Amino acid sequence: MGLTGKISFGILILILMLSAASPLIVPFDPDEIDLDSIGQSPGAKHPLGTDNKGRDILARILHGGKISIGISLLAAVVSMTIGLVMGLVSGYAGGKVDTALMALVDLFLSFPSFLLAIGISILLPSGIYTVMIALSAVGWASFARLIRGHVLSLKESVFVEAARALGCDGTRIVVVHLLPQCIPLALVMAGLKAGGYVLTEAGLSFLGLGAQPPTATWGAMISASRVYINSSPWMVLFPGIMIAMTAICFNLLGDALKEKYDVKAGADL
Numbered sequence: 001m002g003l004t005g006k007i008s009f010g011i012l013i014l015i016l017m018l019s020a021a022s023p024l025i026v027p028f029d030p031d032e033i034d035l036d037s038i039g040q041s042p043g044a045k046h047p048l049g050t051d052n053k054g055r056d057i058l059a060r061i062l063h064g065g066k067i068s069i070g071i072s073l074l075a076a077v078v079s080m081t082i083g084l085v086m087g088l089v090s091g092y093a094g095g096k097v098d099t100a101l102m103a104l105v106d107l108f109l110s111f112p113s114f115l116l117a118i119g120i121s122i123l124l125p126s127g128i129y130t131v132m133i134a135l136s137a138v139g140w141a142s143f144a145r146l147i148r149g150h151v152l153s154l155k156e157s158v159f160v161e162a163a164r165a166l167g168c169d170g171t172r173i174v175v176v177h178l179l180p181q182c183i184p185l186a187l188v189m190a191g192l193k194a195g196g197y198v199l200t201e202a203g204l205s206f207l208g209l210g211a212q213p214p215t216a217t218w219g220a221m222i223s224a225s226r227v228y229i230n231s232s233p234w235m236v237l238f239p240g241i242m243i244a245m246t247a248i249c250f251n252l253l254g255d256a257l258k259e260k261y262d263v264k265a266g267a268d269l
Contacts, residue, residue, distance in 0.1 A: 005256020008249040015065055015246065022062035030055060030063040031214040039232050049234040051225055057235065061242055064216040068205075069246060071128060072197035075135035076190045082136070083143020084186055088174050090144065091151025102148070108141035117200055121209035131210045135197050143189055147182050154181055184261035191254030195247040202243045218243050 018025060028046075034054030042049040048057040090101040108116070120134040154160065155178065163173050204210045205219030213220070218239040225235035 002256055002259060004252050005260070008252040008256065011249050012069075012246065012253065015242075016069060019062045019065035019069070022059060022066075026056060026059040026062060028056035028059040030059040030216050039228070039235075041232070042234055048238050049232070051221070051235050052228055052232075057221075057238055060216040060221060061218070061238060064218050064221060064239070065242065065246075067128060067211055067215065068198060068201055068218050068243075071132050071135070071201050072194050072250075075132050075139065075197050075201075076194040078132070078136040079139035079143055079193060080186045080190045082140040083189075084147055084179070084182060086140070086144035087147025087149075088151055088178060088182065091148040092155055092170065092174050092178065098148070101144070105141045105144050105148075108137070109145070113138045114200060114203060117204060118207070118209065121204055126209055126212055128211050128215075131201055131204055134204065135200060138200070139193050139197070142193075143186060146189060147186060150182055150185055151178055154178055184257075188254055188258045188261065191250060191257050193254075195250030195254070198243060198247045198250065 022030075032055060034050070037046070037050045037054035039052060040046055040050040040054075046056050046058070048061065051057055051060070086101055086105070090098045090105075111119075117134040117138045120137055121130050124130040124133065160173060160177060163177050168176075201210060201217070202219030202222070205217045206223040208220075208223065210220060211217045213224070221239040222236050222243075225232070225239075229236045
C-alpha cells in the first residue's frame with residue numbers, strides 16, 4: 001500500500017482512537033446542556049467552541065465519530081457480505097438463478113441510492129439501526145453485480161476446470177476456489193463504499209432520519225446548528241470538516257487497496 005493509503009489509514013485509525021478515548025480526552029459530557037456556555041467561540045476551555053445549547057463541540061465530534069464511522073463500517077461489511085454471497089451464487093449458478101438474482105439487483109440499482117435510503121429510513125423507526133439497514137440495503141446490489149461479473153470471468157478458468165475434474169462439487173468450488181479470488185475486489189469496493197456511506201449517514205442524520213437527539217452524529221450536529229452558520233460558523237464548520245476528511249480518507253484507502261491487490265476490474269468500481 002502506497003504512502004497515500006498509509007496516511008489515510010493512519011488518519012482513520014487516529015479518528016477512531018480519539019473517538020474511543022473521548023471521555024479521557026475531553027472532560028465534558030457531549031450531551032450535557034450548559035446554559036452559561038451557549039455559543040462560545042473556540043478557546044482554551046472549549047477548543048472547538050460550544051453549540052447553541054452550551055455543549056462542547058469537540059466532545060460531541062469525538063462522540064459522534066464512534067457512531068458515524070461505526071455505522072459506515074458496519075454497513076460496508078454487511079453490504080459486502082450480502083453482495084459476495086449473491087454475486088458468487090448468481091455468477092456460478094447461471095441460468096434462471098442468475099436471471100432472477102440479477103433482476104433483483106437491477107431493481108435496487110434502478111432507484112437513486114440516497115432516495116432509496118430515505119424511503120427505507122421513513123418506513124422504519126428512526127435510529128442508528130435503521131440507518132445501518134438503509135445503507136446496507138442500498139449498497140449490496142453494486143457489490144453483487146461486481147462480484148458476479150468477476151465470477152463469470154473466473155468460472156471457466158483452468159483452476160476451476162481442474163477442481164471439477166478432481167470431483168469437487170459446486171459448493172466447494174465457490175467457497176474454496178472462487179471466494180478467495182473475489183475478496184480483494186470486495187475489499188476495494190468496501191473501502192470506496194464506506195466513504196459514500198459516511199456522506200449518506202450524515203445526510204440522513206441531517207434530515208432527522210438518523211440517530212435521534214440528544215445523540216451526537218456529525219450530520220445531526222450540522223442540522224441542529226445550520227441556522228447559526230453566519231453568527232457562529234464553528235458549530236457547522238468542524239463537523240463538516242470531519243465528514244469531508246473521513247470520506248476522502250476512505251476513498252483514498254480504497255484506491256490504495258486497488259493498487260495493492262492489483263484489481264483488474266477497476267473500471268467497474
